[in-house]
Amino acid sequence: MRLMERGxxxxxMLRRWLLPLLVLALVACKPPGAEPxxxxxxxEPWPPQVRKSLIVVRVPPDLDVVELKVVGxxxxxxxxxxxxxxxxxxxxxxxxxxFDINMRGDWILTITAKDREGKTYEKEVxxxxx
Amino acid sequence: MRTRIDLLRWPLIGPFLRWRYxxxxxxxxxxxxxxxxxxxxxxxxxLAPKNLATVSVWLHYRGLxxxxxxxxxxxxxxxxxxxxxxxxxxxxxxxxPQLTWPLALRNKYLVIAITLVYLFAYEYFDLWxxxxxxxxxxxxxxxxxxxxxxxxxxxxxxxxxxxLGNFNFTLSTVSPTQISVRDRQxxxxxxGHYCVNGRVDTPEGxxxxxxxxxxxxxxxxxxxxxLYAPEIKSNFDCTLCFNCVRACPYDNVTWEARNPARxxxxxxxxxxxxxxxxxxxxxxxxNAFAMIPAYYTLAERASELLHTRNxxxxxxxxxxxxxxxxxxxxxxxxxxxxxxAGVAEGGLAAVRRWGPAFFPLAFAMWAGHYAxxxxxxxxxxxxxxxxxxxxxxxxxxxxNWQLAALVPENLLYPLQVFILYLGLMxxxxxxxxxxxxxxxxxxxxxxxxxxxxxxxxxxWVLAQPMEMRxxxxxxxxxxxxxx
Numbered sequence: 001m002r003l004m005e006r007g008x009x010x011x012x013m014l015r016r017w018l019l020p021l022l023v024l025a026l027v028a029c030k031p032p033g034a035e036p037x038x039x040x041x042x043x044e045p046w047p048p049q050v051r052k053s054l055i056v057v058r059v060p061p062d063l064d065v066v067e068l069k070v071v072g073x074x075x076x077x078x079x080x081x082x083x084x085x086x087x088x089x090x091x092x093x094x095x096x097x098x099f100d101i102n103m104r105g106d107w108i109l110t111i112t113a114k115d116r117e118g119k120t121y122e123k124e125v126x127x128x129x130x
Numbered sequence: 131m132r133t134r135i136d137l138l139r140w141p142l143i144g145p146f147l148r149w150r151y152x153x154x155x156x157x158x159x160x161x162x163x164x165x166x167x168x169x170x171x172x173x174x175x176x177l178a179p180k181n182l183a184t185v186s187v188w189l190h191y192r193g194l195x196x197x198x199x200x201x202x203x204x205x206x207x208x209x210x211x212x213x214x215x216x217x218x219x220x221x222x223x224x225x226x227p228q229l230t231w232p233l234a235l236r237n238k239y240l241v242i243a244i245t246l247v248y249l250f251a252y253e254y255f256d257l258w259x260x261x262x263x264x265x266x267x268x269x270x271x272x273x274x275x276x277x278x279x280x281x282x283x284x285x286x287x288x289x290x291x292x293x294l295g296n297f298n299f300t301l302s303t304v305s306p307t308q309i310s311v312r313d314r315q316x317x318x319x320x321x322g323h324y325c326v327n328g329r330v331d332t333p334e335g336x337x338x339x340x341x342x343x344x345x346x347x348x349x350x351x352x353x354x355x356x357l358y359a360p361e362i363k364s365n366f367d368c369t370l371c372f373n374c375v376r377a378c379p380y381d382n383v384t385w386e387a388r389n390p391a392r393x394x395x396x397x398x399x400x401x402x403x404x405x406x407x408x409x410x411x412x413x414x415x416x417n418a419f420a421m422i423p424a425y426y427t428l429a430e431r432a433s434e435l436l437h438t439r440n441x442x443x444x445x446x447x448x449x450x451x452x453x454x455x456x457x458x459x460x461x462x463x464x465x466x467x468x469x470x471a472g473v474a475e476g477g478l479a480a481v482r483r484w485g486p487a488f489f490p491l492a493f494a495m496w497a498g499h500y501a502x503x504x505x506x507x508x509x510x511x512x513x514x515x516x517x518x519x520x521x522x523x524x525x526x527x528x529x530n531w532q533l534a535a536l537v538p539e540n541l542l543y544p545l546q547v548f549i550l551y552l553g554l555m556x557x558x559x560x561x562x563x564x565x566x567x568x569x570x571x572x573x574x575x576x577x578x579x580x581x582x583x584x585x586x587x588x589x590w591v592l593a594q595p596m597e598m599r600x601x602x603x604x605x606x607x608x609x610x611x612x613x
Contacts, residue, residue, distance in 0.1 A: 075256070076258055078189040079506065081531050104596070104597035105596065105597045
């Protein structure tokens, strides 16, 4: 009986204090993210259409990029992201071929570049497909 | 004599729901999820498909909500974490004046207005695309529940303000379960009406909590939305909190399996309840229509015609025209049906008679739409939760974003068609049962035709390619590349 009373008291205390305590517990430091990527991005064809497209990324010449990935997300939760691997061209630009823009609407491209030291750089661009 | 199945007699379920902390146990996971979602919405990446705020609210909450309503009942009100503000509410009540909810607002019209404003805001501010705004929406909800229930009697927020709760109430008219009583005579002999008034177990025996608020003893609150268990004929206003079950000292309250068609055919709803059902169908249609190219084409035409590029104005106009048209046509069709039935009644009385035919269809409309989004991205809750926890510094591994879609896309439209047909059948049954009740089956024909046309229109909308765009009017192409 005493145990039950203690349990009930604990539950009452939890109900009363849980919300403020959890709010405080969630105030934590966000881990550092990637560095910003100062790149120029273009899509061919332009204006973008629902079809497989070419993404061209020009990274600054002082950045020794060894890997570049492009992820396309729509602005609605639950939509399937589209992934593309960049290929380095002789002129130093990176291209992603057959990038499948598969639905009309607002898109966000996230370009992630990795340099020789493993440091990552990120850029986000937005466009609309009509 | 029909067989009655009381789910409270089932092992585990009954004892659990009778336990006074069962609701808290149900609320706790949703509260933790809500807090994590709010945190991620504010500080996480502002990308809707990759943020817990937008994924949990616009995908999982909505998808699981309609699934729970269809299979069991209004479980989300049951587990509503907003009610965990009660601890703070009780403290605030000691310092703020206690007011009574105005008589003029003791109906669903305020909820209808809030729902329309909310749906307008959803489209205008692209809430679905913004984790930050979604997090604010959640915070606003907690704040509104706290404030309303601090100044007004408990349950006021649920019954008269909360658009989500009232959405759940309306849609749960299709649910296969309902609170009822085992023996009505026990209720007739009961002086305490504990299911509504609550119970406090004093040394002298049980007393109604509402009239013995200061008495010492274990307390079991009654129904906060003031439903008297033996009078319950519908799931409207029932938050499925099971307070009535725990408060009844005679163990006379049941949670029964039922055929919802009995409710559609037999219950005479108040007119404000019916309007809420009708509005939810037309608003649901608008919500789906706003995601297809035809909507944007119409917006461009309206913009040219009215010589304005003001999106707020055009959107408000679209809402007003569509919902107004829906309400107007519903009155005309209902009057026509009443005339065929040989009943001389005004437009509102006719809507009250025939409008409940919209309840199954309103459910099907939202269920079809939500099912699409939920099934295309149901597994995305795993990587977004991982990412949100990782932001808190927890070692949860690398999120796998390919988990977003695990249901073949070619199954989605047939599923939506199936849901819509079920809704049409439910609505047709309601219309014909009500017509038979009025003495002339043929009177249901205008309602049936009206609803069938709306279903065809809905199927057309759902068959269109989606265009999820944040701007109503064509934003135009930026020349050159993207910076």
